[in-house]
Amino acid sequence: MKKLQMKTPLVEMDGDEMTRILWRDIKELLLLPHVDLKTVYFDLGLAERERTRDRVTVDAANANREYGVAVKCATITPNAQRVEEYQLTEMWKSPNGTIRAILDGTVFRAPIMVDGISPVVKNWKEPITIARHAYGDVYRASEYRVTGAGKAELVFTGEDGTVTSQTIFQFKNGGVLQGQYNLDSSITSFARSCFQYAVDTRQDLWFSTKDTISKQYDHTFKDIFAELFETEYAGQFKQLGIEYFYTLIDDAVARVIRSRGGFIWACKNYDGDVMSDMVSTAFGSLAMMTSVLVSPDGNYEYEAAHGTVTRHYYRHLKGEETSTNPMATIFAWTGALAKRGELDGLPDLTAFAGRVEQAALDTIRSGVMTQDLAGLWEGESPAKQVTSREFLTAISQKL
Ligand code: NAP
Ligand code: MG
Numbered sequence: 001m002k003k004l005q006m007k008t009p010l011v012e013m014d015g016d017e018m019t020r021i022l023w024r025d026i027k028e029l030l031l032l033p034h035v036d037l038k039t040v041y042f043d044l045g046l047a048e049r050e051r052t053r054d055r056v057t058v059d060a061a062n063a064n065r066e067y068g069v070a071v072k073c074a075t076i077t078p079n080a081q082r083v084e085e086y087q088l089t090e091m092w093k094s095p096n097g098t099i100r101a102i103l104d105g106t107v108f109r110a111p112i113m114v115d116g117i118s119p120v121v122k123n124w125k126e127p128i129t130i131a132r133h134a135y136g137d138v139y140r141a142s143e144y145r146v147t148g149a150g151k152a153e154l155v156f157t158g159e160d161g162t163v164t165s166q167t168i169f170q171f172k173n174g175g176v177l178q179g180q181y182n183l184d185s186s187i188t189s190f191a192r193s194c195f196q197y198a199v200d201t202r203q204d205l206w207f208s209t210k211d212t213i214s215k216q217y218d219h220t221f222k223d224i225f226a227e228l229f230e231t232e233y234a235g236q237f238k239q240l241g242i243e244y245f246y247t248l249i250d251d252a253v254a255r256v257i258r259s260r261g262g263f264i265w266a267c268k269n270y271d272g273d274v275m276s277d278m279v280s281t282a283f284g285s286l287a288m289m290t291s292v293l294v295s296p297d298g299n300y301e302y303e304a305a306h307g308t309v310t311r312h313y314y315r316h317l318k319g320e321e322t323s324t325n326p327m328a329t330i331f332a333w334t335g336a337l338a339k340r341g342e343l344d345g346l347p348d349l350t351a352f353a354g355r356v357e358q359a360a361l362d363t364i365r366s367g368v369m370t371q372d373l374a375g376l377w378e379g380e381s382p383a384k385q386v387t388s389r390e391f392l393t394a395i396s397q398k399l
Contacts, residue, residue: 006036010067011071015045019308026329046088070301076308103301106133110290111290112289112327116379130267131265182217188228196294204245208271289328334357356399
């Protein structure tokens with residue numbers, strides 16, 4: 001049989017530990033037998049980041065901007081222990097942070113649902129996608145510990161020298177202070193990524209903040225979303241029969257729990273951090289989540305939502321076969337291949353990606369799965385727990 005051809009290469013970002021092993025096996029068992037795979041390869045494994053003084057991460061992100069679609073393996077974000085373990089000359093920054101800063105985007109995370117593994121919230125029938133703004137607010141805040149009496153002020157000095165100030169609080173005793181910011185440009189690109197993703201995936205978009213309390217800060221988010229929607233997206237939404245819906249965050253939480261799913265929930269940075277863990281846990285497992293970074297100028301980076309699964313890797317090094325779930329990494333590859341097919345006018349490539357996903361889901365439906373899922377399985381016959389390699393082989397046979 002002739003292999004599927006590609007036009008534009010994918011930007012391939014290899015990674016670390018157990019996910020690096022899964023990466024190699026997914027390519028060998030599921031992709032290379034069927035696709036004449038074209039990639040521009042970057043090794044983001046920690047050893048190579050050290051060797052290139054992290055230049056490789058920046059090069060990979062720039063290649064993502066050049067070619068449009070990337071697929072990324074999970075990578076170690078070094079801490080003190082890793083500096084020792086890998087003999088690092090510096091505590092290199094989180095590759096995801098570096099890539100996000102270069103691409104400037106929004107992270108969309110959605111659960112991979114399969115019959116036999118049901119969400120904790122029983123009325124959730126369709127996935128809920130969280131769209132998290134990945135810039136500013138409390139993550140870039142300045143903080144101050146007040147230790148005695150004094151006046152706290154919010155002061156803005158314009159470039160022309162104009163000074164405006166307001167009193168925040170007259171402290172009589174110790175307390176805490178925080179100053180945070182965001183940018184119209186970043187909020188606008190967040191809004192644009194969300195509207196575009198809703199159009200691409202034909203789902204309703206919800207957005208929530210606390211604008212009744214935060215009358216300048218959160219209200220600006222609400223206004224920027226509303227204006228962009230009216231001027232650029234209202235027509236397309238109407239045509240597709242989808243809806244944009246703004247509500248207060250506390251109201252949104254209640255509605256999300258009562259919903260049947262099937263929409264995108266856009267969240268400010270902190271809300272997205274908290275709500276994505278809540279939603280993913282309620283749907284089952286981090287290994288059953290897709291994650292894609294969408295930049296406002298239309299670049300895509302697909303990845304797994306989980307880390308490098310270090311504990312399994314140490315067992316692997318001792319020669320044990322592990323039962324690590326490769327679903328999120330498989331879906332990172334299929335997401336990227338499907339998008340490449342769509343952008344290059346290669347429907348066969350997009351269809352192939354869909355068949356790989358179906359084969360993976362069918363394998364689980366047939367009762368064959370990794371250890372993390374076996375514990376959640378509610379199918380009629382008991383789950384057959386297999387190793388990662390056996391699981392991938394079962395998928396390749398279905399394929
Ligand atoms: P992790 O790799 O996500 O693993 C935490 C635990 O979750 C595992 O020990 C395992 O539990 C379970 N788990 C996660 N993914 C699984 C899978 N695919 N199949 C089965 N079980 C899975 O998080 P971590 O241990 O906190 O971090 C490890 C490394 O990953 C760190 O160096 C961190 O910097 C990095 N990290 C990278 C990314 C990224 O690149 N996007 C994200 C997060 C963390 P059991 O051991 O109980 O089986
Ligand atoms: Mg978090």
